[in-house]
Amino acid sequence: MKSLTTINVLLVIGLVGFAMFLYGREQQTRMAEREIRHIRAEIAREEESMRLLRIEWAMLNSPMRLERLVMRHLDLRPVDPARIRAVGDVLADVPRQKPESPAAGVRSLDELIARIQKGEAAR
Amino acid sequence: MSVMTTRRRLHDGRMTFVVVAFAGFFAAVSLKAAWLTLHDDDARRKSSVVRKDRIPRPDIVDRNGILLAADMPFASIFAEPYRMIDPEGAVEQLKTVFPNLNEARLLRQFSNRRLKFVWVKRQVRPEVEARVLALGIPGIRVMKDKRRVYPMGPLTSHVVGYANIDSKGLTGIERYLDTSGALFTASLARPDGRSAQPAKLSIDVRVQHALRDELDKAVKKFRAIGAGGLVMDVHTGEILALVSLPDFNPNAPVKTGAQKKDRLNRMTAGVYELGSVIKAVTFAMALDLGTATLDKKYDARFPLRVGRAKIHDYHAQRRWLSVPEIFTHSSNIGTARMALEVGLEQHKAFLDKVGLRERLRTELPESARPLLPRRWTTITSVTASFGHGFAVQPLQGAAVIAALVNGGVLVPPTFLKRDAETAKAMGRRVISEETSRKMRYLFRLNAVKGTARRAAAPGWRVGGKTGTAEKVINGKYSKDHRLTSFMGAFPMDDPKYVVLVMLDDPRPLPETHGYATSGWNAVPVAGNVIARIAPLLGVPPRLDDEVAKEELARWRKLHKNAERRAGAGPGARRKQG
Known part of the structure; x- marks a missing residue:
């Protein structure tokens, strides 16, 4: 009789404990679900604004608009066909440098790179 | 005793009532709780976003x-x-x-x-x-x-x-x-x-813009009713640009008159007599069948009589003309003789082979059926040989010209991006490689010496054929209203792109010495288009021969004039400011 009571008490305690655990889990799940919903909504919003920005980008880069702006603000004109050359042809036209120059060229190139890197760092 | 039992009954009744009431209340609460927990409410109704x-x-x-x-x-x-x-x-x-x-x-x-x-x-x-x-x-x-x-x-x-x-x-x-x-x-x-x-899509907006811009300028300059043009890859059949003017703004189609009759897509939804451009097809046929060779001569001394009709030449030479001369002088008589020599049925069969007698279907739903006389007789064969009484979609014409210059393979045109292999599988040989080579020669010759010599796109080896058709007004051919076109390809030594320019009723200008034929309007416009798009498409100019140097000089003069006409220009303004 007494052991039955103990078992009963234990069972009740266990039940309450389990109920609390379950309740806690459910709450966690709900929180997680809410978070997922929020993130999904945020993703959808981001996707929408990406879409809008892409459309805006296309509009701003429309060749008709660009040409209008170029005509108004820049001093550009069609390229003379004689100026369109293959890289090989251009190199052939460059006057040949003195034999000692390659080393000098390399040095100046190094200098140039160093200068650019310094400039980048400064910026 | 009776009082006790009554009281007791009363008490029992109250108890039952209380118990049932409480039980009912709790049942309601738990049911509601269970409902709220288990039933997933429709998220849309809860949300404030519709x-x-x-x-x-x-x-x-x-x-x-x-x-x-x-x-x-x-x-x-x-x-x-x-x-x-x-x-x-x-x-x-x-x-x-x-x-x-x-x-x-x-x-x-x-x-x-x-x-x-x-x-x-x-x-x-x-x-x-x-x-x-x-x-x-x-x-x-x-x-x-x-x-x-x-x-x-x-x-x-x-x-x-x-x-x-x-x-x-x-x-x-x-x-x-x-x-x-x-x-x-x-x-x-x-x-x-x-x-x-x-x-x-197969469209390239840069090419599309260059084409539209040049056509737009041409419409204004020659006071034309409309214009159309296209650029197509000769090997894959991809259409890089297709313009029809007047057009509309698809963002406000009703306001800009998209449904108006003159806004139809002239390149596919309309059929036009391409005139002499069609002669190229007759030449390819005769050369491919072997009835004509490049050094053969034809009698163009007198107008040609076919039944009751008489075929004249616009620029009559009144002599025997060789095949290249017929092409460059665009002689109707010579072309008609070539077609007659091929024969009625053969001519019809060739037009069927290149698909000029049936409706061309592409992705665009707007497509028109070619206009041809119902009965195929000697006179229809003769007039069709130089493009009279024979109207097709301009796109259809361009596809055939592409086949004539690309080595002889007809590839169905498309507005969707297509790769080279697919195109190869879809292609159908219509003329031999050798004939295609001869056609390239004729096209280039025509741009150097013939009617298309004002296509000054220096160094890009343009070749092409012009066409000037009289417009049918009130059922009659009109002498003053024309449809001028230029159909060409570049670079002619290994053609990559076909270019078509068509102007609807361009007016003669003092600048064109009162002429309004294709060579004076459609051809220079096409030249401008090519000079603009060739660098974009990665086709390098070759300026080492005499012809190219001449072209370059003409191009420079043209642009200097254009700049002068445009006034002081932005540069000058900036110098002042």
Whole structure:
């Protein structure tokens, strides 16, 4: 009789404990679900604004608009066909440098790179 | 005793009542709790965002991925005053997002409990929408919708077409996506079902713009009714640019007259007599069948009599002409003789072979059937040989010319991006390589010495054929109203692109010495187009021969003149300022 009571008490305690655990889990799940919903909504919003920005980008880069702006603000004109050359042809036209120059060229190139890197760092 | 039992019964009755009442109350509470827990309420009803679901339309992009058409999402904010708790507070809060709100009007509307629906602000940006939602005002909701937009405006109007408010494609590729191209559209859908890959067209917006710009200038300069043009890859059949003027803005199709009759797509939905351009087809036929050779001569001394009709030449030479001379002088008599020599049935069979006697179908729903005399007789064969009484879609003509210069393979034209292998599999040989080589020679010769010599695109080895057809007005050929065209390809030593320019009723100018034939308007326009697009398409100019140097000198003069005409120009303005 007494052991039955103990078992009963234990069972009740266990039940309450389990109920609390379950309740806690459910709450966690709900929180997680809410978070997922929020993130999904945020993703959808981001996707929408990406879409809008892409459309805006296309509009701003429309060749008709660009040409209008170029005509108004820049001093550009069609390229003379004689100026369109293959890289090989251009190199052939460059006057040949003195034999000692390659080393000098390399040095100046190094200098140039160093200068650019310094400039980048400064910026 | 009886009193006791009565009291006891009364007591029992009360107890039962209390127990049942409490049991009922708890049952109700637990049922409600269970309902709330187990029943997943419809998320849409709880949310303050209303979505209008539309079938997702794929974006349309050009061959380089530049956006031509897209669904633009937008949100509109509305109120449901009957659900509102605190109208003053709501207006106050909304003012933090929209400072210049009509306060008085909104307050009046919000306070009217019988009102079900009031617009607060239409078409707002997503970040504004997010801020409104964050306010969490009861009774303020957001409606999401989509609208089709065309970032390039009128630039690709005739190719892309447009869709209506219900997202249904009405013309052009937009219609194709809904109708005959439904399978293609379905293939673009992503597994999630909410979005789709973009539909990639063969169009290149840079080429499209250059072509449209030059045609637009030409329409203004020659006071033409309209113009059309296209650029096509000769090997794959891809259409890089297709313009028909006047056009419209697909973002506001009704306002810009998209449904007007003169806005039809002249390149596919209309049929035109391409005139002498068709002679090239006759030449290819005669050369391929071997009835003519490049050094053969034909009698062009007198007008040719066929039945009751008499065939004349525009620039009559009144002598025997060799085959190249017939081409460069665009002699009707010579061409007619070549066709007669080939024979009636053979001529018809060749036109069938290149598909000029049937309707050309591409992705564009707008396509017209060729106009030909119903009965094929000697006179129809003769007039068709130089393009009289024989009207086809200009695109159809371009596809055939492409076949004549690309080595002899006819590839069906397309507006969708296509790779070289697919094109090769679709191609059908119509003439031999050798004939194609001869045709290239004739086209180039015509641009160096013949009617197309004003196509000054220096160093890009343009070749082509001109056509000037008299327009039919009130059922009669008119002497003063013409349809001029130029159909050519470049670079002629290994053709890559076919270019077609067509002007509808260009007027003669003092500058053109009163002429209004193709050589004076369509040809220079095509030259300008080629000089603009060839560098974009990666075709290098070759300036090492005499012809090219001459072309270059002419090109420079032309541009100097153009600059002078344009006035002081922006450079001068900047120097002043």
